[in-house]
Amino acid sequence: xxxxxxxxxxxxxxxxxxxxxxxxxxxxxxxxxxxxxxxxxxxxxxxxxxxxxxxxxxxxxxxxxxxxxxxxxxxxxxxxxxxxxxxxxxxxxxxxxxxxxxxxxxxxxxxxxxxxxxxxxxxxxxxxxxxxxxxxxxxxxxxxxxxxxxxxxxxxxxxxxxxxxxxx
Amino acid sequence: xxxxxxxxxxxxxxxxxxxxxxxxxxxxxxxxxxxxxxxxxxxxxxxxxxxxxxxxxxxxxxxxxxxxxxxxxxxxxxxxxxxxxxxxxxxxxxxxxxxxxxxxxxxxxxxxxxxxxxxxxxxxxxxxxxxxxxxxxxxxxxxxxxxxxxxxxxxxxxxxxxxxxxxxxxxxxxxxxxxxxxxxxxxxxxxxxxxxxxxxxxxxxxxxxxxxxxxxxxxxxxxxxxxxxxxxxxxxxxxxxxxxxxxxxxxxxxxxxxxxxxxxxxxxxxxxxxxxxxxxxxxxxxxxxxxxxxxxxxxxxxxxxxxxxxxxxxxxxxxxxxxxxxxxxxxxxxxxxxxxxxxxxxxxxxxxxxxxxxxxxxxxxxxxxxxxxxxxxxxxxxxxxxxxxxxxxxxxxxxxxxxxxxxxxxxxxxxxxxxxxxxxxxxxxxxxxxxxxxxxxxxxxxxxxxxxxxxxxxxxxxxxxxxxxxxxxxxxxxxxxxxxxxxxxxxxxxxxx
Numbered sequence: 001x002x003x004x005x006x007x008x009x010x011x012x013x014x015x016x017x018x019x020x021x022x023x024x025x026x027x028x029x030x031x032x033x034x035x036x037x038x039x040x041x042x043x044x045x046x047x048x049x050x051x052x053x054x055x056x057x058x059x060x061x062x063x064x065x066x067x068x069x070x071x072x073x074x075x076x077x078x079x080x081x082x083x084x085x086x087x088x089x090x091x092x093x094x095x096x097x098x099x100x101x102x103x104x105x106x107x108x109x110x111x112x113x114x115x116x117x118x119x120x121x122x123x124x125x126x127x128x129x130x131x132x133x134x135x136x137x138x139x140x141x142x143x144x145x146x147x148x149x150x151x152x153x154x155x156x157x158x159x160x161x162x163x164x165x166x167x168x
Numbered sequence: 169x170x171x172x173x174x175x176x177x178x179x180x181x182x183x184x185x186x187x188x189x190x191x192x193x194x195x196x197x198x199x200x201x202x203x204x205x206x207x208x209x210x211x212x213x214x215x216x217x218x219x220x221x222x223x224x225x226x227x228x229x230x231x232x233x234x235x236x237x238x239x240x241x242x243x244x245x246x247x248x249x250x251x252x253x254x255x256x257x258x259x260x261x262x263x264x265x266x267x268x269x270x271x272x273x274x275x276x277x278x279x280x281x282x283x284x285x286x287x288x289x290x291x292x293x294x295x296x297x298x299x300x301x302x303x304x305x306x307x308x309x310x311x312x313x314x315x316x317x318x319x320x321x322x323x324x325x326x327x328x329x330x331x332x333x334x335x336x337x338x339x340x341x342x343x344x345x346x347x348x349x350x351x352x353x354x355x356x357x358x359x360x361x362x363x364x365x366x367x368x369x370x371x372x373x374x375x376x377x378x379x380x381x382x383x384x385x386x387x388x389x390x391x392x393x394x395x396x397x398x399x400x401x402x403x404x405x406x407x408x409x410x411x412x413x414x415x416x417x418x419x420x421x422x423x424x425x426x427x428x429x430x431x432x433x434x435x436x437x438x439x440x441x442x443x444x445x446x447x448x449x450x451x452x453x454x455x456x457x458x459x460x461x462x463x464x465x466x467x468x469x470x471x472x473x474x475x476x477x478x479x480x481x482x483x484x485x486x487x488x489x490x491x492x493x494x495x496x497x498x499x500x501x502x503x504x505x506x507x508x509x510x511x512x513x514x515x516x517x518x519x520x521x522x523x524x525x526x527x528x529x530x531x532x533x534x535x536x537x538x539x540x541x542x543x544x545x546x547x548x549x550x551x552x553x554x555x556x557x558x559x560x561x562x563x564x565x566x567x568x569x570x571x572x573x574x575x576x577x578x579x580x581x582x583x584x585x586x587x588x589x590x591x592x593x594x595x596x597x598x599x600x601x602x603x604x605x606x607x608x609x610x611x612x613x614x615x616x617x618x619x620x621x622x623x624x625x626x627x628x629x630x631x632x633x634x635x636x637x638x639x640x641x642x643x644x645x646x647x648x649x650x651x652x653x654x655x656x657x658x659x660x661x662x663x664x665x
Contacts, residue, residue, distance in 0.1 A: 010330075013599065017336070024343075032358040045624060047350035047357055050617050051343060058339045065332040090389045097388035098591055101381070101566060105587040109580055114571065122563040129559035130392040144564045148571050151201070158575045 007073035014066045018059060025055040096128045113163030118145045175526025179534065184227045187220065188531065191228035192538045195235025196546045199251045200243045201572055210236075210501045222509035222524075227531035229505055234286055234535045237441070237478050238543055241278040242550050245470070246271050249380035249565055253371055254441035254477040256607060257449045259379055261462060261469025268465055269403030272547060276411045277467050278474045279543035281423060283536050285475030288427035289434060289482030290532045297490045307436050309622035310637040311646050316616045318650055319443070323450045324605045334605045337596070341609025342616075344369055351618060364581040373582045374610055376569040377589025378596075378603040384562045385594040395559040402551070411467070419471040422452045430476035434483025441480035443615075446608050448476030482532060489513050489525060 033048040100121055108117030122141035131137060152158045178184075210233050220228070240251030245262030258278060265274035324338035325331050347358045348368030359365035388395075402409060426448035433444040452472035453462040462469045484499040506513060511524045554561060573582045593603045627634045637643050 028358070032356075032360060034355060036353055036355060045617075045621050047353055047355040050613070051346050051357070054339045054342045054346070058336055061332050061335050061339075065330065090391075094385060094389040094594075098385055098594070101385070101587050101590065104566075105570070105584040109583055114574070118567045122560075122567060125388070125563040125566070126559050129388060129395045129562065131396075131557075131559060140560050141563075144560070144567060148567060152571055152575060156575070158578075160571055160574060161580055 003074055007069050011066065011069055014062050014069070018062050018066070021055055021059050021062070025052065025059075029055065093128055097125055100124045100128060109161055109163065111164050113166050114160035115145050115149060116163065116166075118148065172526050175523040176530040178223045178523065178527035179227055179530035181223070183221070183224050184531065185534065185538075187224040187228035188231040188535050188538050189542070191231030192235035192535060192542050195232035195237075196239035196242075196539075196542060198232075199236030199239025200546070200550070201251055201568065210505075222511060223527060223531075225509060226502075226506065226511065226528065227534070229502055230528070230531050231535040231538060233481055233502070234478070234532075234539050235542070237481055238279060238282045238474075238539055239546060241282065241474055242275055242546055245274045245278060246550055246554055247380070247561065247565060248383045249569060250375060253375050253611070254445055254480075255473075256375055256379065256442060256604065257445040257473035257477075258470060260449065260473075260604060261464070261466045264463070264465035265467075265470065268408075269401050270408045270465070272402055272409040272551070273411055273467075274465075274470050275543075275547050275550070277415075277419070277470045279540065279547075280411060280416060281419070281426075281471040281474035282478040282543075283540045284423045285427045285430055285478035286482055286536045286539070287533070288424070288475070289431040289479040290529070290536065292431045293482050293486055293489070293532070294529050297486050303435070306642040308640065308642070309619040309626070310640055310643045312436075312619040313616065313623055314643065314646055314650075316612050316619065319447050319450070320609060320612055320616070322454070323446055323608050333601045337601045337603065338605040338609040341606035341611075342613045344374070344606075345610045345613025346617075351614070352621060364579065367577075368614075369585065369610070370573070370577060370582055371611065372576050373573045373585040374589055374607060376573050377586045378593035378607060380565055380569050381586055381590025382593025382597060382603065384565055385590055386597060387558070387562055390558075395562075396557050415467055419468055422456075422468045422471050423475045425455070426452060426472040426475040427479040430479025431483040433476075434480035435486040441477040442611055444480045445473035445477040446604075446611075448472040485528070485532075489528070 029048055029051050033051060035046040035048050104117055104121035108120055111117075112120070119141040122144050123137050126140060127137055131140075148160070152160055210229055219225075236252065237254060240255040241258045241262070242251070244250035244255035244258045246266050248259050248263045250256045250259055262274045262278065265271065320338055320342075321335075324335040343358075345368075347365055349355070349359075349366050350357055356366065429448045429451060430441070430444040433447065434441070449462075449469065449472050452468050453459050456462065456466070456468055458466065458468075485502070488499045488503055503513070506524075512521065513525070556564075570583045570586050573586045574580065576582065596603050596606070623637065624634070627636055
């Protein structure tokens with residue numbers, strides 16, 4: 001990627017984040033934090049103070065960088081994390097894995113419980129990551145969840161959720 | 169002298185030695201499990217310790233506390249999943265080393281650094297407990313505020329290029345830290361009526377989500393051959409699997425500095441080992457001769473946080489033993505166990521009945537040696553456990569980590585947060601934002617806000633201007649120390665340039 005293309009990408013990212021920051025300051029904070037009436041400095045700081053300061057600081061930092069980039073686009077650098085060949089080789093697999101994990105947390109655990117939901121998720125993820133042998137898709141998730149049951153239920157006496165279908 | 173020998177004798181029986189071995193071993197294993205913190209490990213063992221003689225139960229607890237801190241680093245290094253928050257900073261350089269096949273070298277460096285930091289702070293505890301506690305008590309909210317602001321700023325700036333991404337990530341962490349009830353007015357902040365958010369976001373779901381789950385999501389996109397291969401690859405070269413004397417010698421200045429930072433922070437109630445680890449890491453990077461290697465697999469980057477977070481464990485006992493004030497939750501649990509066992513600590517204990525104090529000192533030093541010995545065994549176990557195919561390990565990390573986050577508060581909401589933060593962390597990595605400053609911002613936010621508010625309240629209560637902080641000797645000393653450290657770094661960089 002050329003320096004100018006990188007600069008364009010960074011400028012677009014900054015613009016988007018500045019917009020999100022403005023939304024946070026002008027919409028989310030007033031809706032999410034109601035400062036008590038007549039709150040004075042003798043009582044310390046109002047509840048929304050920290051959120052507002054963080055949003056303002058963020059805007060200032062991003063605005064400085066934006067101006068810097070607009071004036072001298074050559075300063076654009078690839079980020080450490082993005083540049084060190086950590087790019088995903090298979091975006092579909094990523095999306096499948098993320099969707100499987102979110103389905104586990106929001107659907108399977110509350111309904112089927114942790115152990116059964118965990119077996120389903122581990123089997124799905126291992127299959128998404130290329131395992132095709134049926135026997136492995138059965139025993140590996142069962143072994144992992146068996147280990148979790150032994151550790152949490154038997155050793156620590158921590159009961160993991162059993163799910164709506166099985167009682168709670 | 170007789171009393172010292174008698175006290176040491178209490179803790180050096182075969183029963184207490186066995187108790188220390190069991191405590192360290194259990195602590196190392198529990199610490200390696202994501203979500204189970206050092207405090208939780210100690211809390212789990214307390215009920216069992218009551219069945220034993222005090223000088224079997226107490227050494228066991230102390231051993232467990234120390235063991236759990238090292239255990240958490242093993243998974244932080246090998247699979248980017250810190251067992252406890254204190255090991256989060258170790259991920260930064262430990263994991264890149266493991267990816268390069270040098271996982272055993274990184275774990276051994278972590279082990280040596282942990283034992284070094286532990287021993288350093290224990291020696292400080294033994295010789296300077298009262299003096300250090302007196303200095304620590306001079307630190308008030310103004311000094312804490314200054315320390316935290318500087319830590320946030322420097323770590324945010326050092327953690328990424330371009331710098332703005334690190335700073336923005338820090339501030340996002342601060343914003344997430346705001347969620348929950350306001351500590352003074354109890355006003356709901358950014359909870360939007362969700363009762364689960366009133367207590368705020370838990371640290372464990374944040375850590376596991378942003379560090380471990382996001383990394384699992386990233387690795388899922390690897391090639392089939394990568395995912396079916398062994399999860400951990402170790403280089404066959406001997407020098408990649410051990411820490412040579414030269415390498416260790418090169419890290420000695422960092423070890424001393426980081427242990428001193430950990431000891432200083434540990435002697436101040438409230439800050440804790442996670443903060444110490446990040447501050448020591450930032451300091452090591454700032455003063456290193458090769459700062460460009462940090463974040464890419466620097467041994468100094470492993471040594472600094474490990475020495476610091478372990479140094480906190482001994483130093484936490486300084487206010488506990490000298491004044492009876494626990495420095496953190498684990499120290500408070502140890503205090504509880506001591507009280508139930510009939511052991512008194514505090515200023516009077518030193519003059520009236522010092523035997524238990526000397527016995528505790530002996531048990532602490534003993535636990536360090538046991539930690540060193542058992543650390544190698546844990547490395548072997550970890551090498552075996554992580555020899556499974558990568559795809560199975562990745563899926564297993566998700567379910568074990570989510571179970572650990574559930575265990576802490578018994579909330580399915582925390583399990584859901586783990587995955588939401590995992591997605592957020594993955595997206596951050598894709599756009600080049602480092603997740604670690606976000607975690608630091610989140611961890612330090614409550615401390616910063618509490619102390620800043622207290623400073624303001626103090627200034628209004630006494631009808632003083634905010635500038636009253638400049639009348640505090642401790643504030644001025646800290647400011648001078650930090651200014652000279654920054655000036656020294658700038659001078660050294662210019663000289664090098």
